[in-house]
Amino acid sequence: DAGITQSPRHKVTETGTPVTLRCHQTENHRYMYWYRQDPGHGLRLIHYSYGVKDTDKGEVSDGYSVSRSKTEDFLLTLESATSSQTSVYFCAISESTQAYEQYFGPGTRLTVT
Amino acid sequence: KQEVTQIPAALSVPEGENLVLNCSFTDSAIYNLQWFRQDPGKGLTSLLLIQSSQREQTSGRLNASLDKSSGRSTLYIAASQPGDSATYLCAVTFNDMRFGAGTRLTVKP
Numbered sequence: 001d002a003g004i005t006q007s008p009r010h011k012v013t014e015t016g017t018p019v020t021l022r023c024h025q026t027e028n029h030r031y032m033y034w035y036r037q038d039p040g041h042g043l044r045l046i047h048y049s050y051g052v053k054d055t056d057k058g059e060v061s062d063g064y065s066v067s068r069s070k071t072e073d074f075l076l077t078l079e080s081a082t083s084s085q086t087s088v089y090f091c092a093i094s095e096s097t098q099a100y101e102q103y104f105g106p107g108t109r110l111t112v113t
Numbered sequence: 114k115q116e117v118t119q120i121p122a123a124l125s126v127p128e129g130e131n132l133v134l135n136c137s138f139t140d141s142a143i144y145n146l147q148w149f150r151q152d153p154g155k156g157l158t159s160l161l162l163i164q165s166s167q168r169e170q171t172s173g174r175l176n177a178s179l180d181k182s183s184g185r186s187t188l189y190i191a192a193s194q195p196g197d198s199a200t201y202l203c204a205v206t207f208n209d210m211r212f213g214a215g216t217r218l219t220v221k222p
Contacts, residue, residue, distance in 0.1 A: 033210075042117075042202065042212040043157075058209055090156060101147060102210060104157040 003027050004105035006091050012111045019078040021108050023091030025071075031094040032074040033058075033102065034066060036087040043090065049074055081112040115140045117205055119213035126193055127221050134188040134216045136203035141181050148177050148188050149202040151215070157202065161188070193220045 003026030013019050023032060034046040035058075045058030047066040055066050063085060065077045078085055091105040116139045126132055136146070145164045149157040161170045161177040163186070169178040176189040186203055200215040 040214060042214040043204075044212070045209050048209070092157075101145075101159055101162045102204075103159060104149075106156045107154075 004091060004093055004103060006089075006105040006108050008108060009106065010109045012113060013081050014113055015082060016080050019081050019110065019112075021076045021089055021091075021110070023074045023076070023105060025074075025091075025093050027093060027095075027103075028071060029093040029095050029103075030071075031096070031100075032068065033092040033094075034064070034074065034076045035090045035092065036060065036085075037090060037107075038087050046076065046089075078110075081110075083112050086110060086112045115143075115205060115207065115211045117203060117211050117213040119201075119203060119216050121216060122214065123217040123219075125219040125221065128193060128195060130193050130220075131189070131191050132193055132218075134190070134201050134203075134218070136186040136188070136213055138184045138186075138205045138211070140207070141184055143181065143205045143207050146177075146179050146186050146203060146205050147210075148175075148186075149204065151200045151202060153199075160201075190218075193218075195220045195222050 005024045007022045033048040035043040037043045044060045049055045049068040067075045089108045092102045094100040094102045118137045120135050147162045148160045163170050163179040174191040179186045198220050200217045202215045204210045204212040
């Protein structure tokens with residue numbers, strides 16, 4: 001298994017509070033991704049990173065920000081959580097370009113009440 | 114906008130059957146197609162990756178084909194087992210990775 005961990009694994013928070021999810025990899029892969037998974041929608045890309053301090057938006061980036069200060073860590077922040085952001089969040093990594101195979105972390109289940 | 118569809122959404126078969134899962138996509142401009150397995154409450158496990166120049170990939174009892182021009186891929190599972198029960202997802206990559214909603218497979222003993 002690719003060395004990807006996510007923390008926390010479960011979190012319940014209240015509407016309006018800030019939340020930060022962490023993805024940590026030990027594979028030294030250049031690309032890192034954040035997805036959310038919702039019933040009926042499959043997985044959708046939120047943001048991705050193609051290097052330290054290099055990030056870009058995905059399909060559903062509104063309400064989310066990311067940061068990558070080290071190769072191994074990719075943070076996803078919800079500045080002011082809303083109930084529509086209740087979801088399962090997955091981090092993924094890939095070795096080189098976006099054409100390479102992606103490997104996924106175990107996921108974080110976030111509930112916004 | 115690339116759209117990925119998986120049919121059927123759910124499938125139940127008796128143990129030992131050979132089965133086919135389908136994936137279709139609307140834009141043939143892709144780098145690759147990847148099949149994943151997801152167990153309940155777990156992350157995604159990569160099963161097979163087919164590059165756009167390839168027609169098929171095999172791993173054990175799994176065989177995936179790709180027909181880029183028609184926007185279709187199939188995942189063939191031979192001699193299904195109860196341990197194959199999971200949700201199977203396909204995803205295509207070009208500028209980003211787009212996923213289908215998955216097929217939930219149940220293999221009954």
